[in-house]
Amino acid sequence: MKEEMEVLEQTIGSEYKYGFVTDIETETVPKGINESIVRLISKKKNEPEWMLNWRLKAFAHWLKMEEPKWPNVKYPPINFQDIIYYAAPKKKKALNGLDEVDPELLKTFEKLGISISEQKRLTGVAVDVVMDSVSVATSFKKQLAEVGIIFCSMSEAIQNHPELVQKYIGSVVPMTDNYFAALNSAVFTDGSFCYIPKGVRCPMELSTYFRINTENSGQFERTLIVAEEESYVSYLEGCTAPKRDENQLHAAVVELVAHRKAEIKYSTVQNWYPGDANGAGGIYNFVTKRGICLGEYAKISWSQVETGSAITWKYPSVILKGDYSVGEFYSVALTNHLQQADTGTKMIHLGKNTRSRIVSKGISAGKSQNSYRGLVRTGKNAINARNFSQCDSLLLGNQCGAHTFPYIEAAHPSAIIEHEATTSKIGEDQLFYCRQRGIDTEAAVALIVTGFAKEVMNQLPMEFAVEAQKLLAISLEGSVG
Amino acid sequence: MLSIQNIHAAVEGKEILKGINLDIQPGEVHAIMGPNGSGKSTLASVLAGREEYEVTEGSITFLGKDMLELSPEERSREGLFLAFQYPVEIPGVSTTNFIKTALNEKRKYHGLAPLDAVSFLKLMKEKMQLVEIDKALLTRSVNEGFSGGEKKKNEIFQMAMLEPKLTILDETDSGLDIDALRIVASGVNKLRNKNNAIIVITHYQRLLDYLQPDFVHVLYNGRIVKSGTKELALTLEDQGYDYIKEAFGATTI
């Protein structure tokens, strides 16, 4: 039995508590984007020629593209020349170990509840920490290396494992995929890289913690996870940002590659600063996440709890190429105040006997707009493809909206696809029942919402589930009139 | 313990209770009977504090406090328990967790530390035996997919856990077969003592056979038109509500 309510009790009454700014010396490049900025970023990271060329190609393509208009979100035009594309905590020399990390940084992450010092380690979780544009620390590298796992920042991977990076980068999300993916490909600064060799079951959860600190900066990280045949990895991602009145852009790309019989479980608790109750500030979260099940029996599972960001635009997807491969998507998206979310998934069935499952729980409160958008496609050769989708929306208050836009494209007679969606409000009867038992309205709402989201919460690793429940309760604050 | 004085209440502008007076002392069991639409369930809702019911006149004192000033959850924490006629389903919230939350909210209200997991489980075990409820039900979501009988048993189980001072059983007998009725009634009887009181709202005699009320009140057209001892219930059972309607129908507006 999880101690759901204890968690809620502790946290109701607190607001966005990650909104502080770390006072640390930062090295930035000038505002704006052009070819020389792209070259500068690449140079700062001492990248090989091929990487620079790849970036330049992406940049050239981006210039020709238009910002997508189809998502069900509204925001003023983004001035891409007003963003700092590279900001890094200054360091005097290359770090040899965690002991050498700036104590101010360590403090920051302690405050965020993320321990990067191995002595105070989170039980069995290896963490890569990314602040603004660069990875500042990765724990447990040695222990992981003993079983052949590479877990490091993307920058290091480009230096130390160029053959792997070159082979897989852009193989799932091509640089031309969409506007924000192209931008990311041109200017990505860091991120995590993870490689699980054949037959290895990763002995601990791998985790990346993303933090935007610098004002006016964007965060463009790129994560790449490759799981060789018959390997397994569970990966967690968390993110926060300081409270600022301006909007900040976060345009990440995540690529997952699962070979034959490999399994990747990717969990996100997204808690970027959502802006204040009047809609000032907050992160624009435009993220492209996609995995490919390359081999037979591969499995990729996305779990996400989305409570942050002023605007969320993301569709973690799975391309089911290998026969008998499996894709899963479990999502809780909660929007409050003036937040807007357009999120969902794509399951592209290409191989035979592929299966996918989608469970999406949307919760809208305040004046927010929450949309589920999903695509299930079964190709001509996807014999016996199966999909089941369940998308439920819960409305709290009469000024918010809940929208469901599923796309189902079936091109083989053996496909079986089922989609169900419901929209309803939180029941007055349920609330009164709770109150009659002594549970006040706010706690009752949190209880009912947690129950509504349970099927997804159950998919999260234990440490994350607790954090996610806290987040739901905090994010609901002020949603009950 | 409870003193209801001249309560008038309306829903959507329509007056349903038209001056109810009732005094209840610790240790007493009061039955409130009456035909459909007489205002029985409205009385239960007003006592529990449902916001759709507007009290237009009168007062209710519960354990020395002005009950109308209290929110539904405060009334609950003060010791009022309503066993719902139609208990709602709350998907995804386990019954155990729900009761634990309720119990600890009440303890907090009274300045007590929350029960630790061990003591809570021990308490649960004890009360489960008392009301003959299946353990498996408690791991399931609140009332979700429960049969009618299981829902009512769950209500009585919650009553046992929360140990209220005043319990209102709102048509707890409706929809129960004879075995379930016996189990529910015997659960209630085991929970009775000289410090708590019970209001039994019912249409029929059969639950009263088990509970043996001290007083029986007949509610008709928003007023208590007749009060007596348990023999009154037998008369009603015998003669039906028509006799009440004939006697009082003409005089009410």
Place this chain on the structure above:
Amino acid sequence: MHMAISQFNYIEEKFEALQTAHPNVLLNEVRQKGFQTYQTAGVPSCKNEEWRYTPVNNLFKQAFLFSDNKAAINAAFVDSVRLPESATANELVFVNGLYQPSLSTIRSANDEIVVLCMEAASADARFADILKAHLGKSSLYVQDGVHALNTSFINGGVFVYIPKNTQATLPLYVYQIADTVHHPVLAQPRSLIYLAESASLQLVEHYATSGNSDSFTNEIMEVVVAGNSVFEYYKVQNDDASANQVNTTHIRQIGKSYVHTVVITLSGGMIRNNTNIIMETPGNEAHMYGLYLLKGNTHADNHTLVDNREPHCFSNELYKGIMDDAATGVFSGKIYVRPHAQKTNAYQSNKNILLSEKATVNTKPQLEIFADDVKCSHGCTVGRLDEEALFYLRSRGIDAAQAKAMLLQAFANDVVEKIKIDSLRQHIETLIANRLSLQTN
């Protein structure tokens, strides 16, 4: 050879000619607005979300010509396309989009139904205000160039009026005939149906082609249903593979009323049906059903919209599709609940079966909800026949083909049984039984 219709000058010239040749203050204005939209919106491509799965722009690359109203459809041909029990129905015949009074028959008494040419109605003091208030309102919802093209050429359409307190005893059959004997035809039928208070009407539309050239029927029917009225609408599309259509049935409930629609699509070329129900007052009720049973290369796209603008409305929707050969089925259903429309109950279900490896279905059920006190759901499935049921039937001695036919018929019947006109329902049942090669005893 002829030029594609999207050649701008062709349409522009035709438009100017129409405005001068048939001047009419009201119609000229509506047409002018339509033409402006056509010019600005243009013909949608698959990049337009509403046309994602239906390449209507391909039709505009073909050499369709406007009809010159010299088509030679005679009574004998009309007889061949009549629906059963037509002798007890009012019948309207359109040829190439133009209403043909001489081929039409009104059997009801004068005070039960009024049928007028649109031009006559606009000049009739009894109806001019109705036309003014209601003609062209569908453009507020369907804003693409195809729809606007019809509005640009409102001409030879029909106005039907069911007076207050009239329970129209006879159903109204509307035959849309394309005469393509001489050349490919662009037909643009237009009608406005008005049910005054406490009236009722059963309307059936049926499509047929004479000739071997392609046709493109771009139709708009606007229906206005006043309080306490009952409107039933049936569409039967069982036309030639050369017959393409874009078809908007735009029903507005302007008083608390009841609407029931059934759209049956059995064959044709590229077909797009927009069925919109706009609930403009509280307490409306609508039931929408559709069956698309497709083979060959037929492409059938059903777009539906239920716009809940006011509280306490109820809608239920069921669309079912069976796709064989290289057929494509598309379903896009939208339930829209405005902030003000509390206590809306809206349900939508779409079920599909693919029978062949070349068949495709694309479906997009959508909920857009801005009010909190609502109960809305949609469900959607793509699947195949129940193997268990198939086996069960075969174990009782029914051969595989028959068993399959029986199950498909049962699948289709959930929609067909919603046709409340007995003779029509039986007619559709027979068509389906024949299609499925079902042996009937």
